[in-house]
Amino acid sequence: MEYVVTTRELTRRFGNFTAVDRLNLSIAPGEIYGFLGPNGSGKSTTIRMLCGILEPSAGSGQVLGYDLASEAEKIKPHIGYMSQKFSLYDDLTVYENLDFYAGVYSIPYRERRHRIGEMIELASLSGREKDLVAHLSVGWKQRLALGCSIVAKPSILFLDEPTSGISPTSRKMFFTIIQRLANEGTTVMVTTHFMDEAERCSNIAFISEGRLIANDTPDQLRNQVLSGVLVEVEVAEPMQWLAKLENLPYVKECSLHGSLLHVLLEHENKMADLRVYTNSEVNPITPSLEDVFITLAKRDRG
Amino acid sequence: MIFTETLTKKFSSITAVAGVSLQVQQGDIFGLVGPDGAGKTTLIRMLCGLITPDSGSITMVDNAASGESSASFGYMPQKFSLYGDLTVMENINFFGAMYGLNGTIINQRADEILQITNLFRFKQRFADNLSGGMKQKLALTCALLARPRLLVLDEPTFGVDPESRKEFWKILYQLNQEGMTILVSTPYMDEAELCKRVGFMNNGRLVVVDSPKNMKSRYPYRILEIKCASRQPEIFQGLPEILESNFYGDKYRLVVQEAKIAEAAVVEFLQGRDIPLYRLKETKPTMEDVFVALAEKEVVEWSMSSQPVN
């Protein structure tokens, strides 16, 4: 398969601090590529390098066949980018923001109105075209930012925590748009701290301290990262139980998922013990990506 | 601990908070949730005295406190509000001094709180060089310096990774165990599950207040989980009884009105297209489902049947 993004030993240092450490990635066309990792693990730095606005300290990378270091400007017409920081013009209206980016991407005048209409439709912004961005709520702003970054119909879209701080309904709406774009052939690389969003990705890379520590499909990650048996325990006061269970000898890990406890047992035969100990139902479950995330983050640190 | 009566705040033509009557009991972990721009931050700022309400009243009662009213509540705002160019300890000393604490007490309490927040090792690090989760924990540390009886937090885990979020909530729970009352707003529904009571705000009004458990048991719809050979995100859209459909990589999650009819419709639909069905089962609603239902639909009937807002 021809990859649209490839990096080889991509590295970025800031002073003595290595933000990205010999990263090897390959992203296939049309994928929703989830880029996960703890805060400060180098996700944004990597994305900025891939967008050609930050020079690698070592290693190399190609986006759409263009070299990151020497051909950054050739990449730019073909990519869309949404940074973590909200980056629209507050003092322009929804339409004016879209129009500005349409101009910056040199979309011919006769096509502009049509294209902007498409974006407004796609990002569910209808009815607010003449509103100043300053008056929009966060969820709307993020959808507009997305609209602006895809106004030139890029073949790759880089999204850096696009759904941070927006409500569950807005998040759902946002990801539905991303899935639609991916279905139409756009490659999407997205970072997120929401594991239900990670579930929607077709491929996931997990980085920690700048290094790639896992890269697979969500299914594979769920089935392979955890060693042991994961069970779900429903107890009345999960927080209190958490501390107790963590200290049991046969419990490898214990974490809270909403009101449920996820407990990683050494072996299936310990389920009965746990059932007796907690006096509650104990059911084996397929690990969620959240379990995977926490296990990976802990393992890498430990 | 906190009582408000018909609290209202307007910003020019927009009513940010409209007649909110809220009660937070001593020892509560009260979660405030709602869509973007529902008025959560405005409400919290009014409770902290940062915004003057247009009308209504706020009463803060502290049964255990001995009259140090100003020291009895700590506030952690939405934005990181510490000095990035000061070290962890320098920030703590500064905020301690703001509360009028002397050096010995600051050091003593800082050590204590930093142990809880796991920042002890990072005392000499510049706040700018902390990770997102650690920054939030430092902000929490500073809010805790005056030993408040009530802690008010506005989206404390904004942009924080899942593991750090869990750690943060463990700390909140520990504080609550020690007797602290907590009022927290959050966009994360798994965090809402952890609250003892949750208030759902929309358009400036407090729509429902209840325990997560009761909220979920009053959820008016059913949830179906489907695994099949399709990867088209919107394949089930428009089938009878299906209100909403979301695709998560390998499975679909449907919100349906009538489970039996919907199940039949799904099976028939898939058979008609020769798409193999691997699994179809009903699952329990989560707070996320509750949120979506409350936010998107005007479920008048549902909120009426719910326990009246006390």
Add this chain to the structure above:
Amino acid sequence: MSRILAVLYKEFLQMKRDKLTIGLIFMLPLVQLLLFGYAIQTEVKHIPTVVFDQSLSPESREITRAFTASGYFDVVAATGNYQQVTQLIDRGTVKVGIIFPPDYAKQVRSGDTAAIQVLVDATDSMVSNSAIATANSIGLLKSQQVLAEKVGQFKAPYDIRVRPWYNPDGITAYYMVPAILGIIVTMTMVMMTSMGIVRERERGTLEQLMVTPIKSYELMIGKIIPYIALGYLQITVALLVGAIVFDVPIRGSLLELYLLTLFFITASLGIGVLISNIAKNQMQAMQMSFFILLPSILLSGFMFPREAMPVFIKALSNIIPLTFYLTIIRGIVLKGIGFAYLVPQVTALLVFTVILMGISIMRFKKKIA
């Protein structure tokens, strides 16, 4: 081209909505001109003066009259002792004390050199210079008269007549208004441009622009052109105020003035853009702008004549664009000279523009770090 237009249109919309800034842009020349035009008087008249006349003679009274008649001295007090003279000067009630010795009249009559003591409070050099110069010339004039009378000759040996050109009445406003115009343009160009670009960096919109295909120079041009237009607007306002309120005559060609101003605007923009390249936030941009602004005001010849500056400082003033523009604008407005006389100044501004813009465009990379 479409990209430059997009940036232009966006800047136009943003300016249009920023009512405060637009207001300031028009108010700045207006207020500054009115303030400076009326307040700044390099020539000091009506200096409060005390007279301690121990001679009490027609001769001493005549000299006192000569002092008041000059218009530079207002005798506000007469006193009978020396101590009070010093007290009044110490207190600041008067700036000048004129003291006639008891035997003043006798000395004049006998043909001896008669000494008049003039005490000047020199804390304000502007006032003291004016007082000293006038006192000296009155002394000289009077001596000549006395001499002439003595010799019985009625013609003075020399008759030097100075004819002040261009500003015969020495009206300060004529001299100041064009200069203020230069200051205003410097302020707007340097501060507004640098802040405008740095603001985009702070808000994160610059990062967004960096990932688009826009070229550095396209962004620069798009951001700069609106400020050029603003600069011209301000100059027009300032010239109108100058002409209407202060009756400043514009002797040279207005067209030439506008054309040559372009070079000054671009040079000033060059400084603004360079600052925006270096500054990390608006605060820093502001501070750097002031760092440029103060020397411009002090060294360019706006406040103090460059002729009087030490060689080193005078050389330093040559790296300030305003120095050259002041010569241009005063030349065109007051002297009515044209481009032919101003080639060196225009060349200097052109060199500034090319160097500053060149550095800026080379430095501005579409990179974050």
